[in-house]
Amino acid sequence: MNGLYDGEFTGFKIASPEEIDTALREAVVAVDANVLLDLYRFRPQTSQDLINTLKSLDDRLVVPHQALREFWRHRQRSQGSPRGATKTATDALAKSGRSMCDALTTWAKAVGVDDDELSDLASRVDGFIDTLRGELQDVLDGADADRGGDPILEQLEELLAGRVTAPLETDEWTECMAEANRRIESEEPPGYKDAGKQDNDTPEGGAGDYLVWYQATRYGKEKSKDLLLVTRDEKEDWWWREQSDFVGPRPELTLEYHQLTGRRLFLLRPADLLARASVLEVEVDQASSVDAGRVAESDEEPPAELWTLPALAALLERLDREAPVQAAALRLATPDQNGRVSREKVYELGGYADDRMLRGFTRPVRRLTATLQGEGAVPTRVAPVFVARYPDGVKASYFGVPAEVPALLEELSSPSPNPADEPPSSDGPDTFGAAG
Template structure:
């Protein structure tokens, strides 16, 4: 006879606050790449407090090799994100200022306001916009002054010395990528929500999350300990959620780790870790947990816009016309899909998938250009992602893109 949490139901056991505190004191704590990258987005105080908390974990801290790969791959853009965000904000203020001036001019003509009166009003708009833009630049300059050089990298070099798992042997890595692709197709956590994320040049595709999971769980298994993963990822392929409440890891993940090790799995966000830093006898600023939470809440939605898609097609038409032709096929009537064979024929590639991944590099390269131009948010979903389904491989675009392609085709 079994009980409430036996067998297949073991993953539904919700950790008590005392159990979470115990895990912080005793479990292996694995840190995901997004947390390391967010050190560049937090305030200097919050970043220092989080690194101090990681230091308090001692030799129980670990970074999966795949997480560090992703950190180095994206670090340059993350490091520049405050500057990019400031440019986006100042450009938006300028656009708003022009719109207000145009509206005032239209209004003045309608009600017979004199030229001098209109000039006074538009000057006030200009002063307001200029003042706000200058304030944004001052805040950015202060943040830059606090981060002369790269103190975060200096601290991470010391913190992570001997704390990163070894790279997987080639055969084991290939097996993991295959397993990740199987899980994506079957929507088995973790990682299936990132099926459309940008592929890297090693053709891992959407396997990144599963590689992090695999390396973290196998390391914790070797240590014979519970596992606590710190991640800023809040998607449902990691978390068991009820509305805005984060209950714990997906029951499937808890069950998988329990079956592998006989131990328990815990999940924690950076804001939660900072709030519990006292468990490790680490003092942090009382504002740091809220600041870490603010960064997540203020993150712009990673979605493509009409302006971004139009600009991408403009660049593709000049630099890679075949890629533009292929992308224009992903319209609403096709469900945003382009078959593997269509890409192979139009792109004049062989049947191997390595050639298809090489084909995708033009999209990835120009996506970075759009990020630098402020047209899309950093780490936006891949515009053209390889997927594998029961009926074969195909490419698809994010859900918001087909209507945009439709609109551009009509214009």
């Protein structure tokens, strides 16, 4: 006979605060790349507090090899993010100052204010904006002075010595890629929310999260310990969430780790780790946990926008000129094909040799989408319109499109109605089909 949390229901047991504290003291603690990268985004005190907390874990700390690969790949961008954020803010302030001065000029003309008085008001606006911009720059300069060079990298070199898992052998890597692609296709955690990365320029494509998971769980199995993963990733393919509350790891992940090791899985965000640092007898600034949470909130992705008929038409027009095979393939992802284009059909359209790889096939689509987004012809937050799918292994089996696209493709392929065949309308000529 079984109980409430036995067998397939193991993953539904929610960890108590006391169990999380015990895990912090005893479990293997695996750190994701985003945690290391955020050290460059936190205020200096928060970064130091997090490093001190990680140091207290001693030999229980581990960084999956894939996480370190992603750290080095993105480090320079994260290192410059405080400077970039400051520039964005100061540029926005300057733009606001110009808008206020324009508003004052319009107002002055309407009420008959003389030029001297208007000039005085504009000067006060300029002075206020300059003061704010100077204060923002002072904060940045102070942070740079506190850091001096790259003390984060220096401390990480010491902290992670002997704490990074070995890279996977070729056969194991291939097996992991196949499993990651299968999970993305069937929407099994973790990593299926990265489906849009499958055909990017990195060796792992959309498999990064699964590789981190695989390497961390195998290390936990090797050590025969509970596993606590620290990540800033808040997507649903990692977390069991109830509205805005983070309950714990996805039950499927907890069950998978239990079946692999007989042990328990825990999940914390950097802000949660800092809030519990006292369990590890580490003293941290009270504001550090809040700062870590603020950075996580600022990094949340806005909701995706849908493809529209004009946007898709603009993309296809550009593809026709620069990537006709990709344009022809995309046009086939219609409702009668369930929004899919087979690998075989792509080879047929391109006249490709059998030994040709399709990695990079969607690169022109991504490039032209980005160009059109810059021109304002395509919404900035649309999902990738043409994505390689890998349900059977490391080779793309087919290409898919977002749910709204097949109907748009069908509409674009339909001939525009002949006005001579249309009955007269009291509302004037119908121009809706002109965009198609």
